[in-house]
Amino acid sequence: MVKGQLHQVVRQSYLKAVGSEPPKFVIEPAKHRMFGDFSTNIAMVSCQESGENAVIFAQKIVQQLEETKVFRSVSVTTPGFINFTVTDEYIIEFVRNVIGSPEAFGRSDLGKEIRVLIEYVSANPTGPLTLANGRGAFVGESIAKVLELYGCTVMREFYVNDQGSQVRQLGHTLLHPEDPEKQYAGKYIDDLRKRIKEKDEQEAGEKAVVIIMEEMIKPTLKSIGIEFHQYFSEKSLHQTGVYKKAMDLLKLGGYTYEADGATWVSTTRFGDSEDRVILRSDGTPSYFANDIAYHSYKLQRGYHRLINVLGADHFQYTRQMNMIVEGILRDKFMWGGKLDWVVTQIVRLFANGEEIKMSKRAGTYIPLDEVLEEVGPDVTRFLFLSKSVDTHLDFNFDIAKSNSSQNPVFYIQYAYARISSIFRQFSKEDDFVIPEKIMITSPIERQLLLRIMQFPDLVEEIAGDLQVHKLTHYATGLATCLHSFYENLRVQGEAPEIAQSRLAILKATSITIKKTLDLIGITAPSRMVKNDEKAPTTNS
């Protein structure tokens, strides 16, 4: 938003100064205070081809920029950056809008026409959600929220693998506790065993899947504030004919062939290392076949953007699926949308000093529930979201627990609580009126406000690249600005005009922190309740 506005201003000035459309350039918050508020590389990218001196080139644009009156000052530094400082009026106008309509702040209409389908978690319904499932859950949910703020209509979907051999294996495990080859273990298996009356493995498995979904998976998701619009049943693909249509389409298109008693789809033509089975020699469809059907259906449902959030253990698989969609389905369904794969790297868990290998089948895993209870949902969520999905996440249970009173979550929440505390004393939150005059009396206020101004840009950026970890870093930075404000500037004891102005700034800050925390999915408490037991003992 701010960047977009400034981008336009710079572009216009460039047009006037140079007489042609500028090359692709960026506006970014200045790296250092001394460079001003924002900077652009427009001169450097323009001189890339010609080899002209970027500093001299920049001077031409600066003259035009100065005439726009948007900036208090514009300067050029080597090797050709143009730095500008916006006027206080520009910032104050922005703050007024934030406080004036908090609901609209950060909200964009850029995504208004975009319908998004995001699939995440999609955990096998053969056991409780694990810590690894948690990563996808937190990331997916956060992406969904950002896109909603961006203006998109977002459908959240969980693909339920309620069919296939694992369901039967689950049934087998339940009916044959004595089988040493049994595939699943854990207390929940013992509990299920008492409740399942079915004698057929398939039926027992299906019954168990329903119970696991309803009594374990959904409640856990709900406890962290995640509710899917739809739980899409794998089995239903066959009942509705979607599966058959998709397979016919592959066959008629000449993409399949039979060999070794099975039916294969030729993915090698799209660069795969080998072809894949879609119909096994026993006549049952492979998981891949069902998922092709599922994706063919996704493409037909009128979405502009499909997002799949999956774990790294499915990476190879995402590539195959992508080949099918891009190579076959897109054309067949004349789909002009965008398909995004968000692949989250593995979560490894350490407790009592050693790694715990997670496997539902072996029964060695830590349920998400347990972590949420021990570490707390806010902290767990923040820890998971503060890392890029591309990096492995080593979750140290012991450290997460022991550090529970000293981490960035409290730091940010405390910033929010401090503002709330001030408002409790100086104004009722709900009858706060925007003062006539808002003043910037200190560089600290300026820095805080500039940080707030970045929020809408951040939302836009994440709506594009889906890098939700940026939210946690932004939130920490915002909290730092606030704490600095709190320590150095006061409301109490100041002249009424200044006090009111500062309340306005605090109001805007509070709104921004709250919005950011909402996107991350953690609470913004107006009071922090300190747990005295856990407080570190002071030296005498």
Place this chain on the structure above:
RNA sequence: GCCCCUAUAGCUUAACGGAUAAAGUACCAGUCUUCGGAACUGGUGAUGUAGGUUCGAUUCCUACUGGGGGCACCA
């Protein structure tokens, strides 16, 4: 063997190809008669190795080394 992710401060992590590589934590030194010290201010400290492309590389390319994941008629 092939494919993918990854290597940044003691530790956990940031950084559209840009300027003096940024935070938290740990450590050192400071800051409270006033809005909540779970705070603030200052300091120590880092791009795995070797090349290449570029005005400019943590970022792109190649090789090497270390860590992780995937290579089923499982899902």
